[in-house]
Amino acid sequence: MKNLAAGNHCTVNEFLLAGLSEKPELQMPLFLLFSGIYVVTVAGNLGMITLIVLSSHLNKPMYYFLSSLSFIDFCQSTVVTPKMLVGFLTEKNLISLPGCMTQLYFFIIFGIAECHTLGVMAYDRYVAICNPLLYNVTMSYQISSALITGVYIFSMFNASILIGFMIRIQFCKLDVINHYFCDLLPLLELACSNTYINELLILIFGTFNIFVPILTIITSYISIIASILRIKSTEGRSKAFSTCSSHISAVAVYFGSAAFMYLHSSSVNTIDKGKMPSVFYTTVVPMLNPLIYSLRNKDVSVALKKILLRKNSCFISNVKIIY
Structure with missing residues (x-):
């Protein structure tokens, strides 16, 4: 795992991922648990994207952003979870330095993209509720596409800078990453060169x-709530709030866990405590988002029922033709 470098120092070019637990009896139960979560995540997010593409009822900017969020969640989970599952089945879950940096690069991209996509979705709801007459102009297809494209470009810019400075670090202390994937803070614990700039960034x-x-x-939501309170009818208030409740739920679970993980000291003890929040936003949140939007959003529920009824009708028609 280590090669001799100039100055008789050992440079790490391969890491061992410590994983979630070192207890052998927990490896198979954890593998089964996270395999199930990953299957639900893939099915839920790809299903949400397919539903939005197939349903003309969801041909709105709000659901264009939601399909982008589902794509981000699918990619975020895929970057982290398969490697974690390998760790449950193997005695040593090794990852090369280039592989580690690649995983970290895409993890940062999709993590930042999710943050700003949730912000863009809040702005979309603000325009829809506070300025409904200008909605089609303000959130046109061109503007919506530009916002999402901007989110991805900005995320890649951030990730490129962070990875650029991570590549310059020399790792020569230990070769065991105290995490289940390559993350910024656990990697910095293994550095033997100065990490001040990295920590500052x-x-x-x-x-x-x-x-x-x-x-x-x-x-956005201060303005939205003020507008909702001015609506006289109870039904109108309920309808306006229902379009926002799923987004509020997604925001709360994602930002709560992400903030706890990154806005604190980078000590080893804190990293150990931070494994659970990181599990939450890398594996659980991507699974929850399509469930939250399908259960709490009436438009998505209606579109899903229409698709299912259409398929059932086609199936019954085919059965009748056969007999």
Whole structure:
């Protein structure tokens, strides 16, 4: 795992992922649990994307953003979970330095993209409820596409800077990453070169990419709540709030766990405690989002019922033709 470098130092070029638990009796139950979560995540998010594409009822900017969120959740889970599952079945879950940096690069991209996509979705709801007459102009297909494209470009820009400075670090202390995937803080614990700039960048980017979307969301929902309170009919208020409740739920679970993980000291003890929040936002949140939107959003529920009824009708027609 280590090669001799200049100055008789040992440079790590391969890491061992410690995983979630070192207890042998927990490996198979954890494998089965997270395999189930991953299957539900893939089915739920790809199903949500397919539903939005097939249903003309969901041909709105709000659901264009939701399909992008589902794509991000699918990719985020796929970047992390399969490697974690391998760790449950093997005695040593090894990952090369280039493989580690690649995993970290895409993890950062989709993590930041999710933060800003949730912010964009809040702005979309603000325009829809507070300025409904201007909605089709303000959130046209061109503007919606530009917003999502901008989110991905900005995420790649952030990830490229962070990875660029991570590549410059020399790892020569230990070769065991105290985590189940390659994450920023556990990797910095293994560095034998100065990590001040890296820690500063993580703090700056982490603060910006969490608080800017949160401020956007809070500002949007203050205006939304004020507009909802001005609606006289109870039915109108309920309908307006129902379009926002699923988004509020997704925001709460994602930002809560992400903020707990990154906006704190990078000590080993804190990293150990941070494994559970990271499990939550890398595996559980991507599974929950399509469930939240399908159960709490009436438009999605109606579209899903229509698709299922259409398939049942086709099946019954085919059976009749056969007999």
